[in-house]
Structure formats: C-alpha cells, structure tokens
Amino acid sequence: MTSNFIDYVKINCRSGNGGAGSKHFRREKHVPNGGPDGGDGGRGGHVILKGNSQHWTLLHLKYRKHIKAQHGVAGEGGRRAGAQGHDEIIEVPLGTVARDAETGEIIGEVTQDGEKIVLLSGGRGGLGNYHFRNSTNQAPEYAQPGEEGEEAWIILELKVLADVGLVGFPNAGKSTLLSVVSAAKPEIADYPFTTLTPNLGVVAYRDYKSFVMADIPGIIEGASEGKGLGLRFLRHIERNSILLFLVSADSENPAKEYKTLLKELKQYNPELLDKKRILGISKCDLVDEKQIAKIKKKIPQDLPFLFFSSYANQGIDELKDLIWENIHAAN
Known part of the structure; x- marks a missing residue:
C-alpha cells in the first residue's frame, strides 16, 4: 500500500527551444526583383502542469525523472512559419503544489480539474529575414535564431484536498x-x-x-x-x-x-x-x-x-x- 501512494517527486523539466527564423529570398523567374521571404521559427513547447481529478497520487511520475517539451521548427521560405513544438503536459492530482527545487519558490498549485499552470515557457521562435527589410537594406542576410528553452528541477508535492x-x-x-x-x-x-x-x-x-x-x-x-x-x-x-x-x-x-x-x-x-x-x-x-x-x-x-x-x-x-x-x- 505504501509504495503505491507517492505524494512527493522531484523531476527535471526542460521546455523546447524556439525554431530559427529563415534567411531566404524569392527565386521565381517571373519575379525579377524577388526580395526576402524568410518565415519565422515556431515557438518551443511549454512544460505544463494540468489538474486531473482521476489521479490520486504522483505514482506515475515516480520513475519519470526527465521531462522535455519539443523544440520549435525553423521557418521556411515563402514566409512559411515553422510549427510550434508540442507542449509537454504533466497531469497531476488536485492539490498538487509545484515549486522550484533550487529556490523553494512556489510556482503554483492545481486545485481544479483541467486547470493548467505553465511551469516552463518554451523559447520564442526567431524572426525570418522578411521582417528586417527596409529602404536601405532591401536584401537582409540576417534572421533571428530561436530563443533557448528553460530548464529547472521542479518539486511536485501533493496535499490532499x-x-x-x-x-x-x-x-x-x-x-x-x-x-x-x-x-x-x-x-x-x-x-x-x-x-x-x-x-x-x-x-x-x-x-x-x-x-x-x-x-x-x-x-x-x-x-x-x-x-x-x-x-x-x-x-x-x-x-x-x-x-x-x-x-x-x-x-x-x-x-x-x-x-x-x-x-x-x-x-x-x-x-x-x-x-x-x-x-x-x-x-x-x-x-x-x-x-x-x-x-x-x-x-x-x-x-x-x-x-x-x-x-x-x-x-x-x-x-x-x-x-x-x-x-x-x-x-
């Protein structure tokens, strides 16, 4: 019985990196003055805590020590934006408190079914070179890299409601x-x-x-x-x-x-x-x-x-x- 009731876990979480913006130029024959058309990178996936009234323990997280969200996809030519990284959703019982293991700071508490708390935000996607065109630089060779995601050790602590x-x-x-x-x-x-x-x-x-x-x-x-x-x-x-x-x-x-x-x-x-x-x-x-x-x-x-x-x-x-x-x- 005791081994099945887990009310305290410490997990390493990492949100996804943002995708890089695209450095691309139009190359069609019928467009003689093709300009920059690099698309934006997609946002990295968040790590999200979600309340689930069907869970009564943190047992399902006992052996899952590392949780990573997906990286965002890089942008493409034609101003096509990269796909966002999938969010990593951690379902927990109601009454679960999340805190930063290093600082002890409380990030949030889930008290309702379906309630969501973003533990770590995914990195923003970089802007494509289309955004950097201007009258003096009509062919920018620059696009933003995506922002890195966040990483932290998180303590999840269940307090029965x-x-x-x-x-x-x-x-x-x-x-x-x-x-x-x-x-x-x-x-x-x-x-x-x-x-x-x-x-x-x-x-x-x-x-x-x-x-x-x-x-x-x-x-x-x-x-x-x-x-x-x-x-x-x-x-x-x-x-x-x-x-x-x-x-x-x-x-x-x-x-x-x-x-x-x-x-x-x-x-x-x-x-x-x-x-x-x-x-x-x-x-x-x-x-x-x-x-x-x-x-x-x-x-x-x-x-x-x-x-x-x-x-x-x-x-x-x-x-x-x-x-x-x-x-x-x-x-």
Whole structure:
C-alpha cells in the first residue's frame, strides 16, 4: 500500500527551444526583383502542469525523472512559419503544489480539474529575414535564431484536498469512523500505524448533500521532529477546510492527547491553528457516564466536541451535523 501512494517527486523539466527564423529570398523567374521571404521559427513547447481529478497520487511520475517539451521548427521560405513544438503536459492530482527545487519558490498549485499552470515557457521562435527589410537594406542576410528553452528541477508535492481532515494518534478510531460514514474501506487493525497512506471518503449528508473526509495517518508525539511517520503526511492537513481531532475515550487522558496533537501541528506549521477545529471523543461505548463527565471537565470551553462510537453507531448523525455546521462556518 505504501509504495503505491507517492505524494512527493522531484523531476527535471526542460521546455523546447524556439525554431530559427529563415534567411531566404524569392527565386521565381517571373519575379525579377524577388526580395526576402524568410518565415519565422515556431515557438518551443511549454512544460505544463494540468489538474486531473482521476489521479490520486504522483505514482506515475515516480520513475519519470526527465521531462522535455519539443523544440520549435525553423521557418521556411515563402514566409512559411515553422510549427510550434508540442507542449509537454504533466497531469497531476488536485492539490498538487509545484515549486522550484533550487529556490523553494512556489510556482503554483492545481486545485481544479483541467486547470493548467505553465511551469516552463518554451523559447520564442526567431524572426525570418522578411521582417528586417527596409529602404536601405532591401536584401537582409540576417534572421533571428530561436530563443533557448528553460530548464529547472521542479518539486511536485501533493496535499490532499478535503473538507474535513481527521487528526489523531494511531488507534484513535479514524479509519473506523471513515469506514462507517463513507464507502471508503481503509485497513483497520488493532496496532499502531494501520493507516500508512491518506484515505479519502465521500460522506453522504442530509438532503443529498455530501462532504469529503480525509483520514490522515496517525501522528505521535514528536512527529514534527520526524518521529513515527514524521512530517511525511502532516502536509496533507494543510489543505483541509476544518480539522476533526479524534481521541479515544478509554485513553488515560483524552484532553492531554488533544493538546499534544495541537502542539505537533503548531510546531510543523503555526497557521494550521487558524483552521476551525472540533473534537470527537471516540469509543464512548467503552466508558461509563462518570468517566464521560470527568473528560468533559477537561475539554477547553471554546472547543466544539462530541462523544461517539463508530462500533456501536452512537452519535454518528450528530457528528455529521457538527462537521457540516463547521465546514460552512469555515467557508
């Protein structure tokens, strides 16, 4: 499973060179004063990033390290322009961010199906000698060469797009919740790091509405420093509208777990704390009313929360209502 989910690739891209302009003169018998008629060179091909909603991973680019667009064709006599080089189009999942590997500068992000971003522009075609004729030089022997294309190492980084992202320690019940509220079938087992790749599920809501939920692989204390699965999947949390923190009701200190999760996100990217947050206390069927009351006292007063059980199907509809309300408050 892990090897099939690729969310980071580094590729070498090169756009096409522009075609050279033509240095040509008319030579027909019936045109005694034939002048310059060299055509322009064609533009070199661009390297273009294109969003494709059918892609969920960058796996198809894992072994494609060098991407080159076609060169433009040289111009010809008779003022015939050379053909443009074919653009090289790289199709990627929605939520893919492109950045310059050398400078770290973000070139753009694809968020919609069919959206295109030019990563590298093709070189302009050179002008033919027809353009350089004038009253003092009626037979110019000069035509422009085509411009060279661009070359750069590009980093493509996928950040999963979802309405709500599930954040929690391993075995908090994230995968189970996703399997209950959607048609997604993530691997579920009673050991840490069952989820090794982000899982997406479409959750059906009232009146034929729906929202997208993402199960982000489990965070542990020290994840922002590289422990456990480390930073590898924290980037996916950045593109979720709201965050649903999950802690287990039968853990030693659910409120402390929530604060630890919050700390890891802050150390990774403080801006994540600006997102709307709700707290889901899972596995409430495993504790009694006295324990629930004890947990409630330690939950921050300004934090929307709800107790639920995916296994016993308790509070699931209420949780959907809470998620839906906060998604619309965030947008």
